[in-house]
Each structure stands twice: as C-alpha cells, then as structure tokens.
Amino acid sequence: MEIKKTSLNKLHQSNNAKFVEFAGYEMPIQYSKGIIEEHKFTRSNSGIFDVSHMGQLFIYGDESLTEELEKIFPLDLKNLKQNCSKYSFLMNEDAGIYDDLIITKIEEGYLIILNAACKDKDFEILSNLLGSKFKMNLDNNRSLIAIQGPKSVEILNSIINGVDQLNFMTGNWFDSDNQKLFVTRSGYTGEDGFEISISNDKAEKFVENLIEKGAQLIGLGARDTLRLEAGLCLYGHELDINKTPVEANLRWAISKSRLSKGGFIGSKKIMNQMQDGASQIRVGIKPEGRLIAREKTKIFDDTDTQIGEITSGTFGPSVNGPIAMGYVNKKFSKVDTKILLEVRGKKHPANVCALPFYKKNYVKGVN
Amino acid sequence: MSEVKFSKEHEWITLEGDVATIGITKHATEMLGDIVFAELPEKGSNVEKDGTAGVVESTKAASDVYTPVSGEVVDTNQAIVDDPSKINEDPEGSAWFFKLKMKDQSELDSLMNKEEYDKFAKESAS
Numbered sequence: 197m198e199i200k201k202t203s204l205n206k207l208h209q210s211n212n213a214k215f216v217e218f219a220g221y222e223m224p225i226q227y228s229k230g231i232i233e234e235h236k237f238t239r240s241n242s243g244i245f246d247v248s249h250m251g252q253l254f255i256y257g258d259e260s261l262t263e264e265l266e267k268i269f270p271l272d273l274k275n276l277k278q279n280c281s282k283y284s285f286l287m288n289e290d291a292g293i294y295d296d297l298i299i300t301k302i303e304e305g306y307l308i309i310l311n312a313a314c315k316d317k318d319f320e321i322l323s324n325l326l327g328s329k330f331k332m333n334l335d336n337n338r339s340l341i342a343i344q345g346p347k348s349v350e351i352l353n354s355i356i357n358g359v360d361q362l363n364f365m366t367g368n369w370f371d372s373d374n375q376k377l378f379v380t381r382s383g384y385t386g387e388d389g390f391e392i393s394i395s396n397d398k399a400e401k402f403v404e405n406l407i408e409k410g411a412q413l414i415g416l417g418a419r420d421t422l423r424l425e426a427g428l429c430l431y432g433h434e435l436d437i438n439k440t441p442v443e444a445n446l447r448w449a450i451s452k453s454r455l456s457k458g459g460f461i462g463s464k465k466i467m468n469q470m471q472d473g474a475s476q477i478r479v480g481i482k483p484e485g486r487l488i489a490r491e492k493t494k495i496f497d498d499t500d501t502q503i504g505e506i507t508s509g510t511f512g513p514s515v516n517g518p519i520a521m522g523y524v525n526k527k528f529s530k531v532d533t534k535i536l537l538e539v540r541g542k543k544h545p546a547n548v549c550a551l552p553f554y555k556k557n558y559v560k561g562v563n
Numbered sequence: 564m565s566e567v568k569f570s571k572e573h574e575w576i577t578l579e580g581d582v583a584t585i586g587i588t589k590h591a592t593e594m595l596g597d598i599v600f601a602e603l604p605e606k607g608s609n610v611e612k613d614g615t616a617g618v619v620e621s622t623k624a625a626s627d628v629y630t631p632v633s634g635e636v637v638d639t640n641q642a643i644v645d646d647p648s649k650i651n652e653d654p655e656g657s658a659w660f661f662k663l664k665m666k667d668q669s670e671l672d673s674l675m676n677k678e679e680y681d682k683f684a685k686e687s688a689s
Contacts, residue, residue: 225623226596230596230597230622231596231597231621231622231623232597232599232622232648417596417622417623421622486599486600486644486647487600488599488600488620488625490624490625510622511599511600511620511622513622518599518600540618
C-alpha cells in the first residue's frame with residue numbers, strides 16, 4: 197500500500213523534517229533542532245503539530261443520535277452542552293478499548309477525533325452500531341493542526357480573532373480567510389493550546405502564517421515526550437483491546453450518571469471492575485538514576501516475581517530524567533512503591549509515582 | 564598519537580602507546596539524535612573486538628556501542644555518564660567513551676581511515 201501524505205508534507209520537507217511511517221502516513225519525527233529542543237520550545241513558547249493523520253468523523257443528527265451514542269459511549273451526552281468536548285473510548289462488550297477519542301457536540305451533531313491507526317476500523321464499528329439512520333463523514337478533505345504552549349493563544353488569536361474566549365475542552369466554528377474553521381481548546385502536551393480543523397487546500401498557508409508569528413513545527417518525537425510527561429495515554433501502548441478504562445486508571449472519563457445505570461457497551465464489565473477492583477492498573481514510574489526503561493520492560497517485585505510491564509518509557513526533557521508508564525498488579529500501584537525494572541538483563545530500582553510528571557493549569561474561566 | 568581509525572559500527576579509535584581511546588562518531592550522533600543515557604564497560608573488564616561495550620540511548624531508542632578492538636578497559640569517561648548531552652556536543656573529542664589496553668595492534672589494520680569512513684557513512688545514510 198502506498199504511503200499516505202498529509203497536505204503539509206511539502207512544508208515538512210522544506211523544514212528539514214526526518215520522516216517515519218506512522219499508521220500508514222509519512223510523518224515528521226523531528227526537524228533539524230531535535231526532539232529535546234522541540235519539546236522545550238513547546239513548553240516555553242508555541243509548537244505546531246501536524247495531526248492531520250488523525251480521523252475527523254462528523255456524525256449528523258438530532259436527539260435520536262444522542263440517544264444512540266449514549267448506548268455506545270460512557271458519557272452523559274444528553275447534558276453535554278453544544279461546543280463542549282469530552283474524552284472517551286470506543287469499547288467492546290468486555291470494555292476492551294478499540295480506540296480513545298475526543299467527542300464534541302456541535303450544532304449539526306457530533307465531531308469525533310480518532311486515532312490514525314484506528315479510524316477506519318472505528319468508522320466500520322460505528323457504522324454497524326448506528327445503522328444507516330445518520331449521515332457519517334470521516335472527512336479526508338480537512339487537515340488537523342495542533343498549536344500548543346503558553347504563547348499559542350496570543351499567536352492563534354492574532355490570526356483567528358476570538359479563540360482566546362474558548363475554555364479548555366470547548367470549541368467553536370470560526371471564520372478566517374473566507375473559510376470555516378473548527379477550533380477546540382485542547383491538546384496532547386499538558387500545555388494550553390488549540391486544535392484547528394481546516395480544509396486541506398488552506399492548511400499549508402495557515403501553518404506558514406503561524407510560523408511567521410513565531411510558532412515552530414514540532415515532530416512526533418517531541419509529541420511523545422510531551423504527552424508522556426503530561427501522563428497521557430497513547431493508543432497501542434497504554435491502551436488496547438485487552439485493557440479497560442478502569443485498568444487504565446481513566447475512570448474519571450466515565451460520566452457518574454452513566455456508572456449507576458449502565459446501558460452502554462462494556463458497562464457490565466466496568467461496573468464489576470469498579471466494585472471489585474481491577475487486577476492490574478496503569479501507573480506512573482520513575483526509574484532511579486538516568487536509566488531509561490522502554491516499552492515491554494518487565495517489572496518485578498523484590499522477590500523476583502514479575503508484577504507488570506512498561507507501556508511507554510523515555511527521557512522527559514522538562515523533568516530532566518527518565519519517565520515511564522506501565523501496568524502493575526494492583527497491590528503495587530500505590531505511590532512510592534519500590535519496584536524493579538529489568539533492562540538488558542539487570543534489575544534496576546524504580547518507584548511508582550503520581551501522574552502527571554509535569555503539570556500546568558489549563559484555561560478554565562475565560563467565559 | 565596515531566591516525567584516527569573508524570569502524571563500520573560508527574566508532575572512532577586512536578592509539579597512544581598500547582592504549583586505545585574509543586568513542587562514537589559525529590555521524591553516529593546525528594543518526595541517533597539527542598543522547599540522554601550512556602552506559603560504559605566496567606574498568607578492569609576485558610572486551611572482545613566487535614563485542615558490545617556499552618549502550619547509548621537517545622530520546623528515540625537504545626543502541627549498543629561496540630568495541631572495534633579487543634583489550635582491557637583501563638579508563639572510562641564518567642563525564643558523559645553524568646551528562647550524556649556532551650556526546651552530541653563533542654563526540655570525536657572530549658566525549659570519548661573508554662580506553663583499552665590493546666592486546667593485538669594488528670586489529671587496527673582492518674579499520675577505515677577518515678576518507679574511507681566518510682564515504683561509508685555517506686553511503687550507509689542514503
């Protein structure tokens with residue numbers, strides 16, 4: 197199968213991107229400055245991320261769509277206000293996660309942002325569940341650009357006036373340069389920022405404009421170190437079909453009103469796990485010293501019994517040390533529990549720690 | 564000090580008396596990206612030509628460091644363990660990895676000179 201390219205591919209090339217294949221797309225892993233500088237620039241200034249490989253699924257419908265979607269997602273969609281976003285999951289009957297996603301209520305229905313590697317399968321699953329009652333469009337004509345970091349609000353507002361009035365996890369349509377953009381205040385870095393849905397033919401010019409105002413292109417490498425410092429899950433690593441939201445320590449994302457009544461796919465399993473506890477749970481892990489424990493590193497207790505596995509591990513540039521997330525048996529999941537990580541045949545000490553590794557406050561009270 | 568020689572695994576080596584100094588090339592650091600972890604062989608241990616003699620990790624991945632010649636490890640560079648970013652800054656100078664007391668100096672004969680290595684690196688990168 198031919199590798200797919202986003203509408204910013206030429207711009208990446210002219211900015212000296214190193215490319216990797218990711219979910220069938222040719223994507224920039226880094227630019228000439230490298231992952232650490234790109235990471236730090238995002239934390240201190242404003243980074244631009246091409247996330248056009250992700251799925252933008254528009255589903256059109258009225259209250260009957262809301263009712264149908266409540267049978268699928270563990271959310272109180274009836275009480276979700278228009279232009280508000282929620283983090284959620286598409287699950288199977290065993291509460292195994294097909295994908296994690298952001299769903300936003302829009303005037304015409306819902307917009308769901310899906311992972312690149314899952315979007316086609318998600319579309320199939322949702323089509324089967326919803327039948328042909330609602331118009332669904334996995335929109336390939338739109339690019340998705342994220343801008344993240346403390347200077348992003350000022351930079352973006354100078355191009356799209358009014359985005360500074362958005363609260364975190366809300367969005368709206370904006371007019372700019374004779375076109376309609378859907379902008380949400382959200383992101384995947386632990387910083388304040390926005391994601392902009394824009395038609396493909398306008399994306400390059402829009403990003404050039406952001407660069408002119410002082411933002412810089414950031415690759416997938418720094419996107420990974422940024423999200424890991426922020427304690428955020430990456431599908432295919434922390435989340436997959438064999439993990440449930442309770443095991444992934446994401447029960448906060450399940451609406452309280454839905455927990456008592458159930459009625460969504462996977463609700464039985466989730467209610468059982470909420471009552472009896474899950475046997476394994478996602479935790480933050482801080483290796484002692486400088487050692488990096490990568491994905492699939494085995495975790496042991498002090499009696500040489502394996503108690504879990506790392507799902508993501510890297511060097512955190514803002515933390516200035518190694519960081520990881522993984523799953524451990526529940527009794528080892530308390531903060532400050534001492535564990536051992538087997539790296540290259542030797543066991544190294546580490547501690548279970550609270551997430552995130554790096555924290556800033558999101559913008560909540562602008563209006 | 565002898566002429567700098569290079570291995571296909573992207574290590575450089577110089578010889579002073581019977582002690583060789585070994586590090587990784589600038590080309591290697593450019594391929595690896597930001598280096599954030601270095602592990603070196605233990606002083607007093609013996610390493611064999613083409614065997615592993617350490618690890619470097621970048622933000623992206625871990626890579627083994629090989630030794631281009633055999634010998635006893637007589638010194639290691641703690642400065643790059645304490646601050647691995649030094650390897651990106653000066654890979655072919657102050658950020659050497661370890662020093663070996665060589666057993667068989669003829670092991671150097673099969674290694675590349677600068678011109679040969681530059682050509683090799685250019686070809687292997689493309």
